Amino acid sequence: MLQSLRNLLNRFSFAVLSAAVLVLAAVLAFAVMLGSVRDETYDIRLFQLANETIRAPKTVEDPVKTEEERERAASEITPVYDFDEEAAKNRSALVTSIFDFAIEAKGDPKPDDKEAVSNAPAKQLVILKDKLSHLGDKEASFSLDDDMLNGLIKADKKDLEAARDAVSAIVKRAMEQPVRENELAEAKAETERLIGKAPIPGSLADAAAAIGRESIIANDTPDEVKTEERISQAKASVEPTRILQGQVIVQEGQIIDREVYRQLELAGLLNEQSSSRPAAGLALFTGLIFWFIYRHFKRVEQPDRVKKKWLSIVLVIYFLVLIAMRLMAGLEKDFDMTIAYAFPTALVPLLVRLLADRKLALIMTVLVAVTGGLVLHEGYSSVINMEFALYMLFGGLAGYYLIQEDGRRSSILATSLGVSVVNGVYILFHMLMLSSQLEVHELAVYMAAALASGLLSGALTIGTMPFFESLFGILSDMRLVELSNPNHPLLKKILTETPGTYHHSVMVANLSDAACEAIGANGLLARVGSYYHDIGKTVRPAFFIENQMNGVNPHDSLPPEKSRDIIVAHASDGAAILKEHKMPEELVDIARQHHGTSLLKFFFVKAKETQPGVPEDSYRYPGPKPQTREIAVISIADSCEAAVRSMKAPTPEKIENLVWAIIRDKMNDGQFDECDLSFKELKQVGAVICTTLNGIFHNRIEYPE
Structure with a gap:
């Protein structure tokens, strides 16, 4: 069944398959995670008893409480008053002007003009009224009746001056102090009282008191603009009132009054308030x-397969x-984060690294950490629990x-202990950063x-x-x-049945491993x-x-085509044996492809001696050519290895010439056409093989008998 599924998947290109599979996977992941972000709601009615303690699932602003706090702050702001420092001087000057007008209106009538003397008061009164009308202070002029004005006209000049x-001095002293609108009546009464005690003739007492009283005005007036600015600043300085995440809104058994109901509604905890926003965010x-x-x-950059x-x-x-x-x-309903910290943080990077690719393991470490922060969180924590997400991230890294690289079990065990240490260090950091008391247990x-x-x-x-x-069907490093x-x-089986082949294979493994490591290929795969x-x-x-072992070569008695079939068959026979034992496909490919379509020169030349027209292709391996760098x-x-082993008295120069000759022959024969082995990498492979072979077949000291 698995093979049928693989065959079906292989029919589609990776671009089409990946897009379709990832869309489907995203839908499934959304369905699995939806329960982690969906808000819990309650069927609640006004004035009923709460069946359980309800906490706010998120922090929300309470606009009603916020506005109340702002209005309270605004009400505590005292109005800003603007004191007119010139008012004392101006009102004192006004008093002086009124009395001076009275003195001027009296004038000095001629003594021989009896008619003029008898008509003087009437004219003087008219003159005084006219002068007062030009003062621009309607209040003072309208507040003095004719009797008071006549008193001013009839008074002696010295009395008027006194x-x-x-009055001018009393008014000035009174106006030098701040007088607000609500204090005006009291200030006028006090001024009138002080004038009554002043040495003023009785005939002028009423007029003087009236002039002094009407000269007092409010000199400390509200500044509406500045007051409004202060109120605005006070309102702006008020922090919004919030219902905090995890805050208890109603205790079990408490009556749900209008205020509690309003807070529940505000927190979105009522059944009729189910929102689609969390689902959209997810x-x-x-x-x-x-x-x-x-x-x-x-x-x-890998094959689609x-x-x-x-x-x-x-x-x-x-x-x-x-x-x-x-x-x-x-x-459990109220998730305990202690359990979450036991989650295997490094499982994903270890599996992906050992089964697939190192870079892929890194990106999956980050993505799984973020996913864990979303899924594994306490009921009243943030949307993504950053503390746990970082815990997952550090453990995964x-x-x-x-x-x-070898993926041995001992290496995985050591890695798991290292992960435990990193997890512990992160927990210590988290605990030390908390302000609460750290308990040993x-x-x-x-x-x-x-x-x-x-x-x-x-x-x-x-x-x-x-x-x-x-x-x-993965061939991991561990495998x-x-x-x-x-x-x-x-x-x-190889060791017991073909010991020479076993030794040859070990030598090839050493050469291949070193060469693959030099070019960044999988040395462990090449070795195995x-x-x-x-x-x-x-x-x-x-x-x-x-x-x-006995020096007898059975090929000496066989025709070349029979020898050819036996030699060529070892590649397909090896692939069949490996398949029969359910060995990984990569090893099967190595057994089948390691000779590619190369020519069996010895038997081809031998065949040409008896059959000059024999086609060259009939003495080639069936292939296919090497498909990967490791097989090449x-x-x-x-x-x-086989060629150098057959050399007599190999020297570094002979080995180097032979190695490069073999590489050139294979390259000219097109054996590397189907794998991504570059010329630069071929040079590196040749250099490593020469160095390794020189170390194996170096000259030795001949010991005496």
């Missing part, structure tokens, strides 16, 4: 997650982890950087969770690796290490593939020269 000086979040995955795969496999691995791991998070979050619980997180990361990685390797064990049945590349020779061991390197190493 009254003038006294849709955007999920879209971002899978867009980043899509963009990463778009930049990956490899990218399809990696994408499948990433999605399966992501959903397994996501489902585990949701199950953990649902362990620790696993990413600590895991060794609380710290111990969190440290135990950190240790469990690291150990679970390693244990689950080791436990699930065989599942992924079987499901996706390669297992296959390199000399106790493996097939390696034992070299161990098994000639396993087909176990079918007819004696027909291969390295296994001929093994092909070179295989030919070079």
